[in-house]
Structures are given as C-alpha cells and as structure tokens.
Amino acid sequence: MQTTTLPAGVGQNASPFLHGGEAAAIAAVLPTGQYGHGPLTERFEQALAQYLGVEDVVAVSSGTTALVIGLQAAGIGPGDEVIVPSLTFCASVQAIVAVGAAPRFIDVDPATLCVTSDSVLGALSPNTRAVMPVLYGGRSVGLDSIRDVLDARGILLIEDAAHAFGSRTGTRMVGSTGALTCFSFDPIKNLTTGQGGAIVPRSPEEARQARSLRLFGLAQSGKERASITSYAVEGPGLRSELSQINAAFGLVQLEHFSTVAAKRTHLWRTYRDALSKLDTAALIDVDVDRSVPFNCVVRVSADQRDTVFEVMRGQGIGVGVHYPPNHAQPAFATWHRPLPVTDETGRQILSLPFHPALSEEAAHFAVAALSRALRATS
Numbered sequence: 001m002q003t004t005t006l007p008a009g010v011g012q013n014a015s016p017f018l019h020g021g022e023a024a025a026i027a028a029v030l031p032t033g034q035y036g037h038g039p040l041t042e043r044f045e046q047a048l049a050q051y052l053g054v055e056d057v058v059a060v061s062s063g064t065t066a067l068v069i070g071l072q073a074a075g076i077g078p079g080d081e082v083i084v085p086s087l088t089f090c091a092s093v094q095a096i097v098a099v100g101a102a103p104r105f106i107d108v109d110p111a112t113l114c115v116t117s118d119s120v121l122g123a124l125s126p127n128t129r130a131v132m133p134v135l136y137g138g139r140s141v142g143l144d145s146i147r148d149v150l151d152a153r154g155i156l157l158i159e160d161a162a163h164a165f166g167s168r169t170g171t172r173m174v175g176s177t178g179a180l181t182c183f184s185f186d187p188i189k190n191l192t193t194g195q196g197g198a199i200v201p202r203s204p205e206e207a208r209q210a211r212s213l214r215l216f217g218l219a220q221s222g223k224e225r226a227s228i229t230s231y232a233v234e235g236p237g238l239r240s241e242l243s244q245i246n247a248a249f250g251l252v253q254l255e256h257f258s259t260v261a262a263k264r265t266h267l268w269r270t271y272r273d274a275l276s277k278l279d280t281a282a283l284i285d286v287d288v289d290r291s292v293p294f295n296c297v298v299r300v301s302a303d304q305r306d307t308v309f310e311v312m313r314g315q316g317i318g319v320g321v322h323y324p325p326n327h328a329q330p331a332f333a334t335w336h337r338p339l340p341v342t343d344e345t346g347r348q349i350l351s352l353p354f355h356p357a358l359s360e361e362a363a364h365f366a367v368a369a370l371s372r373a374l375r376a377t378s
Helices: 022-032 039-052 063-073 090-098 117-121 144-152 204-213 222-226 244-255 257-275 302-314 330-335 340-346 360-377
Strands: 058-060 081-085 102-106 128-131 156-160 180-184 197-200 296-299 349-352
Touching: 022 244, 039 058, 039 197, 039 244, 058 063, 058 204, 063 090, 063 156, 063 180, 063 197, 063 204, 081 090, 090 102, 090 330, 102 330, 117 144, 144 156, 244 257, 257 296, 257 360, 302 349, 302 360, 349 360
Parallel strands: 081 102, 081 128, 128 156, 156 180
Antiparallel strands: 058 197, 180 197, 296 349
C-alpha cells in the first residue's frame, strides 16, 4: 500500500512560530528569581503601546482574563447585558458570565463571520450596557456608523481582538480607535507570549482600575510594597498579571512581528488563489489588505461538512471548526435566541491548516485534499 508523505505542518490546524531568541530571553529571566510582574512586564507594555500608537497597555495572564478585567474596569456587572456574536470561542461568553452580566447573542454577516451595525442595533434592549464585537479571523469590525447611537445610550464598545493583533481599522491599528480593546497572546495567536493577553484602556483611570484588578486589588506596586510595613487593598482582584517570563517571550515576538505578519498574509493569499478554482467551497473574507489573518476558513455544504472533516482528518490534515455556536451550548441555554444565520454557518464552516510555518506547497496540498473530499462526498 502506497503512503503519501504529508507536507510539513499540514497536520496541524495552528501552531506557534518561534524566531530563535525566545529561549535565551526566557533563560535570562530565570537566574533573577523574579518570575511575576516586573520590569520586563512593564517594558512589554510600553513596547505594545508604542507599536499600537496608544497611551497605555495593561498586560495580563490571558486573553480571557483581559476580557474579564476589561469588562470589570468598564463597570459591567450583574443586571447588565452585553451584545456578543454567538459564533466565537466560548471564552468571549464566559468572560461576560464571569462578571455577572448576561450575553445577548446576535447573528453574524455570513460573508465575514463578524457582527454588523444593523445586527447590533436590532439587538439593543433597555439593559444593554456593552457591545463586544469579535474580530473574527483578524478582520476589524467597523461600527463607526452607530457609535453616536451607542454613546447616547451609554453603551460601551469592548473589542474582543483575540484574533486581530496587527490588523487595522482603515488606517488605524486595532486597539487605537478609542474602544476598550482586548488581545490574546496564547501559543497560536498572531503574537504570542506563550500565554498572556492585554487590555488597551480608554483612560488613565480605566488603566489604573485594570492594574488593580489584575493583582488582588492592591493599591501599591511590588516595589512600593517592599519598602513599607503594610499595604492597601482598594477593591476586588485576582492574581492575573503577566509574568516576566512571558513578557520576555513577548518582547522577542514583537521585535520580529513583521515577519509573522508577512508570512500569515502571504499564506492567506496563497489559499485564496488556490480556492478560487473550487466552486464548492467559499472562502471567508478577512479583508487581507488591512488584516493580519489568524485563520483560513471556508464554507462548504452543511450536508458534506462533517464527512469532509472526518475524511481530511483521517488523511492527517489538520482541519478544524471555529466555532460551534454558543447560543446552542448547554452552559448558555438561559440566553438562547433564534439565530438562523449562525445555525447554518455553524454547520458549514471548516478551518484549513493555517500557521506561519506552513508552506505554499502545504496550502495547495490541503486545498487539493479538500477538493477530493468534496467530490467524494457529493
């Protein structure tokens, strides 16, 4: 029986990309014995702020933590409603539930898998306190046309930009448009710290509140606490800071981010060109000229998707589904709403292998395998 040699990396749906200096940067931290928040964490925050063109960034332990702290710092809590797309990773919804608020699920645009101004306006209720657009696949979400409406009703805009570090909204970096923005730096994101996240606050007071929330509600910094015999706990908080180990990792990644951005953009365009020859799979648009793509997602027939998934996985090709809709999850049944576009989309989408180490050959291999699987299951 003849076996097919798979191109390198095609068996993984996503994978970290290292530049070579991360191990040395981490090793340099170890002898210091200072593994929690420290000077390197603050250097990383400053470097992020400079890259994004903003006044301040608050680094935290994960993207989910960034959403939780961002919501808390913005004053969202029990009795409040947060509009969020159902088609997102469950972390977006868990963050809302964690602060005691209620998710109000909405449909997405089937072409982009992102929310629209119309879908947001149609879901507003007297209890709506925030809108959490998810920048799916790295694509920015333009809600400028309804910002005046949201502002007039005191409704906050809190961006879940877990996929979108490095992307732009027009000519502005995601994170620099005035919304409270939350990033994820987990292993497979555009920028990784190994594990981590960050919040772009809207004001110095919001930044101060976020810093307090990420470390037990303490009013004093570690350096200040070391020089006094007591300290003040000014409010709620948890241990959610970004360690110096992760910050060292992130500083190396940020220094070389343009390399990753170029690789991701080139790979997405390679997939786009290869997929253009298929009339049975539609590529989800990420606005690649302004985005650093996080993934490559196609829409296929709902009757074929699960079988195509199984066939390709059986061949060792790392396809995935991002994501099963949240309004249908048992944990969120209380907030279920009819969302026909999301229901249909959830049965159709398929994520192809996508990470910076993947070659053009591997992308073409994956598309050819997809084509064969679609023909075999039609």
